[in-house]
Amino acid sequence: MKKNSYLLGLYGNTSICYQSLDADGIIIDVNNKWLETFGYNKNDIVGSWFGDLLRSDSRDIFKQNFSLFKSKGIAQEVMFDIRCYDGSYISTIINGNMSYDYFHGAVQYHCIIEPKVSNQPTYSHIFNVSRVPMIVFEAETKNIVDANPAACHFYGYSYDDFTSKCIFDINIDPEEMVQGHIDSILREERSTYLFMHRTASGHVKLVESNPSALQIGTKMYVHSIIVDVTDKVRAQDGQKALSILSEKLIQARIDIKEISSIVLDFALLLTESDDGYVGSIDEDSKNMRIHATSKMYEQSIGNEPVEEIARSSKGIYEGLCGHSLSTLKPLICNTPQEIDCLARSRDKKMLAKNHLSFPVMLNGELAGQIAVINSKDSFSDKDVEILSEIANLYALAIKGVKEREKDILLDELINNMADCVAIYIPYGDEDFIFKSLNRSGLNVSGFELADVKGKRLTHVYPGFENSPLVEIFKEVWKTGKPQHYPLTQYIDDQHSLYVENYIFKIHERYLVAIYRDITDIVNTTKALALSEEKYRSYMENSPDSIIVINKDKMIIDINSAACDKFEYSRSEFLKMNIKDIVPEKCKGLVDENVKQAHDNSEIVATHPHISKSGRIYQMEVYVKYLPDGNMIGILHDTTHRIEMENELSELNAGLQARVKSELEIREKQDRVLFEQKKLADMGQMISAIAHQWRQPINALGLYIQSLVSDFESDTVTKSDIADFRDDTLGLIKHMSQTIDDFRNFFKPDKNKTEFNIMKEISSVIKLIDAQLAMKNIKIKLSCECRECEMCADFMDDEFCESGYTKIYAYLGEFKQALVNIIYNSVDSIGDQMSDGKIQTGMIDIKLKAEEDNICLYIYDNGTGIPDNILSKIFDPYYTTKPEGKGTGIGLYMTKLVIEEHMKGKILASNTSEGACIVIQLPS
Known part of the structure; x- marks a missing residue:
């Protein structure tokens, strides 16, 4: 700083x-x-x-x-x-x-x-001091990028306002027309152009533009020198302006609003008026639609403009300017007065210093109106003449718009037709020229419009002069009478193209030919005929009765099988109601079936029908509702089948009684075998208890002998008596517990209980361990769960208390199933020892507690199970033991207990040393 x-x-x-x-x-x-x-x-x-x-x-x-x-x-x-x-x-x-x-x-x-x-x-x-208005705009965007002070003054904008606009904002000509002029400027085709520009105040100026194209960098600009020729044109009696107007109205394909806007601007310009409007008559309502209003007039109307001036039932148009519409004569008034503003609010008025309205006539009919208001001077006959010329031009422009609208509508209609449509113009007496070919015609023919438009028919299709269609074209053109001509074209040996041609003349100018591909229709008709033939063949050859009825239930078609079955002729049937072949008590079912078929499209029902001779048939009826409102019924005779079914039902009833009786006998036999098995198991358990008691009894004998000997030698002490008491009572308690275990083992289960499976397996082993030991068979029990792994001594009472080995089941049934498996292993081990293959037997019981179940694995080193009977060992009455030594009930009963009573699974397999039984139980 x-x-x-x-x-x-x-x-x-x-x-x-x-x-x-x-x-x-x-x-x-x-x-x-x-x-x-x-x-x-x-x-x-x-x-x-x-x-x-x-x-x-x-x-x-x-x-x-x-x-x-x-x-x-x-x-x-x-x-x-x-x-x-x-x-x-x-x-x-x-x-x-x-x-x-x-x-x-x-x-x-x-x-x-x-x-x-x-x-x-x-x-x-030069640009800034020049008194001639100059503007510069970018050719691509049309944005005004510079304007000299003279231009700002002429148009009434500040520099910033002016350079924020584009060229379309000041040029009142349609954008399509302006763009064409810009393209012409860039091609340097002309040096002078006449435009109508609107100033900031809303006034229209006729200007002569002298433009030049400039290239700065990569962009193109247009520099335009503007000369106001409004007064000059007015001084020439308006003829040049009218010539310009005529040129503008025919120069581009613009709509009625754009045309009306141009007409209004010229009317205001040539009559030196500030306000006005232009409109055209609606052909349907006869009201006058307002298409263009002056800027100052719009300001008077505000936000409530009306779109049309209404016509009363007596042909009178409302408003002051409506007088010329009603009388079809010009109305000139140079006296100041209030007039309607064409606003929705009827109280909106504007003070008009003067006004002039002129009806626009076309072919003797009212076509529109031009109204100018607030002229600089009083309106004169000259102004009327000017408006008359403008009105004539506007009428021709309206006619052109209507014709274009009709052409557009016709082109749109023809182009959207699925049929091929070609429009021709006669060429001499022997040929025709393509004027147009619609989109479908181009797609079918493969031509582009440029390939055919303006071309002779015989040049587009060489050899067409020899076609019979040419003669029809000539005849239609000569007589004006439409003709229809079907044509078959052969594509190859197997495929044909069927074409329907309709040729007619319009406006005494054009010949129109509509080509319709009816190949699908012809093929469909042929297919329908073939289908009808097949339908009739199927009906006549069907073994079932087929009847077609209408909505009144009257029979309208019948096949031969129905005639044979019900004993009526075809002519008789066609006079009958479907209820006529139904017993009286079943007629209500017919109404119900018809209603259900109508509601559900189809039904199947079974009820009796009666023939002419009174014979009753049990019919299975399939009813289908048809698209045409009729119904078809297929009647299949089930009389024999129903009789057979009744007989079969009787046989089944007898068979069920016999089966029930046999089952009861079988169940009794099973109960006997189960009891026998239970007694056999009881015998084995008694043998096991004998082995359990042998050692304690021997020990009691030794204790007694020792006490007697000590007593005779007078060496018995008080302490010896106490020890003898404790030892003998312990042995007696052990023997008593064995009796309790035996009694509980065979006690019937009434209810399911929760028990620790590890503990109960241990209690079973305690009962039979001494017996197994006598046979030189060792038994081992181990448990594995998520928290620990242990090898339990079944003589102890300490077990895993985690709760993972608890199940809910019938305890007695589980123990008996376990004993069956263990004694099967004992028998298998005994066979293996007898053959001298092993000296010591081994039964390994492993308990594994998993997430949702408990698995029990029982391994032995016996003979194993032959592969060919592995899938049969749980079958009832199947045994591998010699006759008289096995019932085949043990493992079957075990499977029944495990899978049906305990909802578990039991499987058998072989190992390298013997067999393995796997039991899976839900925890």
């Missing part, structure tokens, strides 16, 4: 222009010479962005390069056009330096500005 003060002091009162900008291009300060040169007050420009004072092209250069100035720190000989306070521009050359802070951050940009000196006037000077 100190440097800035120093430089401002240095340049403050010199003849050199100085300015300083901040790092964003904002003006910080300027000296007196700068203010004097460009005409601003300091307060007006300090704080402004420097780019806002530059012409658009200079502004773009400044915006794009200011960051480069900051990084380089210097700018030399840079040219900018700076806008003065009066709107003119001065071309300048700027040199400057950037000052930085301690961290090399840009702080200020100090500039010395010198006006560009040249012996020749610069473009910028």
Whole structure:
């Protein structure tokens, strides 16, 4: 900031222009010479962005390069056009330096500005001082990028407003037309154009434009010099303006609103009026639709414009200007008065200094109206003549729009037809020229429209002159009578194309041919005929009765099988109601079946039918509702089947009694065998208890002998008596517990209980361990769960208390099933020992508690199970033991207990040493 003060002091009162900008291009300060040169007050420009004072092209250069100035720190000989306070521009050359802070951050940009000196006037000077309006717009975007002060004054816009618009905003011609002129300018086809431009005040000016195309970089611009020729055209009796209007109305395919807007602008221009409107008559309602209103008139209406002037039932149009519509005569009034504003609110009025309305006539009928209001001078006969000429042009334009609308509608209609449509124009007496071919015709023929339009028919289709269609074309053209001509074209030996041709004449100008591919229709008709033949063949050859009835249940078709079954002739049947072949008590079922078939499309029912001779048939009836409202019924005679079913039912009833009796006998036999098995098991258990008791009894004998001997030798002490008591009572308690275990083992189960399977297996082993030991068979029990793994001594009473080995089942049944498996292993081990293959038997019981179940694995080193009987060992009455030694009940009963009573699974398999039984139980 100190440097800035120093430089401002240095340049403050010199003849050199100085300015300083901040790092964003904002003006910080300027000296007196700068203010004097460009005409601003300091307060007006300090704080402004420097780019806002530059012409658009200079502004773009400044915006794009200011960051480069900051990084380089210097700018030399840079040219900018700076806008003065009066709107003119001065071309300048700027040199400057950037000052930085301690961290090399840009702080200020100090500039010395010198006006560009040249012996020749610069473009910028000529552009700005010229009194002729000049504008520049970009050819692609149509945006106005520059305008000189004369243009701003002529159009009534400020420079900023003007350069925010595009060329369409001031040119009232349709955009399509304006774009065509711009393309012509870029091609340099013409040097002068006449346009109608609207100023900021809403007035229309007829201007002569002298444009030239400019290329700056990669962009194209149009520089246009504008000359106001409005007064000049008026001085020529308006004929040139009318000629221009005529040219504009036929130059482009524009709609009625655009046409009306152009007509209104010319009417206002040539009558020197401020306000007005233009509209056309709606063919259906006869009301007049308003298409264009002047800008000042729109301001009077506000936000409540009406779209039409209504016509009463007596043919009277409302409003003051409606008089000329009602009388079909011009109305001229030079007396000030209030008139309707064509607003929805009837109280909206505007003061008209004068007004002139003119009806537009077409072919003797009212077609529209042109109304002008508030002329500069009084309206005269000359103004009426001008409006008359404009009205004639407007009428022709309306006619053209209507014809185009009809053509568009016809083209749209024809193009969207599925049939091929071709329109021809006669060519001499022997040929025709394609005027048009619709989209379907192009798709079928494979042509583009350009391939056929304007071409002779015989050139597009060589050899067509020999086709019979040519003669039909000629006859239709000559007589005007439409003709229909079917044609078959053979594609190959197996495929044909069937075409239907309809040829007619329209407007005495065109011949229209509609080609319809009816191949599918012909093929469908043939298929239907074949289908009908097949249908009749199926009906007549069907073994079932087939009857077709109408909605009144009257029979309308019948096959031979039905005639034979019910003993009526075809002619008799066709006079009958379907209820006539149903017994009286079943007639209600017919109504119900018909209703159900109607509601559900189809049904199957069974009920009696009666023949002419009174014979009753049990019929299974399939009823189908047909699309035409009729119903077809297929009647299958089930009389014999029902009789057989009744007989079968009687046989089944007797068979069920016999089966029940046999089952009861079998169950009794099973119960006997189960009891026998239980007694056999009891015998084995008694044998086991005998082995269990042998050792304690021997021990008791020894204790007694020892006590007697000590007594005789007088060496018995009180302590010996106590020891004898404890030892003998322990042995007696053990023997008593064995009796309790035996009794509990065979106690019948009444209810399921929760028990620790590990503990109960151990109790079973305790009963039979001594017996197994006598046979030199060792038994081992181990348990594995999620928390521990243990090998239990079944003589102990300590078991895993985690609860993972608990199940809910019938305890007695489980123990008996376990004993069956163990004794099967004992028998198998005994056979293996007898053969001398092993000396010591081994039964390994492993218990594994898993997530949702408990698995029990019982391994032995016996003979194993032959593979060919592995799947049979759980079958009832199947045994591998010699006759008299096995019942085949043990393992069957075990499977029954495990799988049906305990909801588990039991499997058998072989191992390398013997067999393995796996039991899986839910935990």
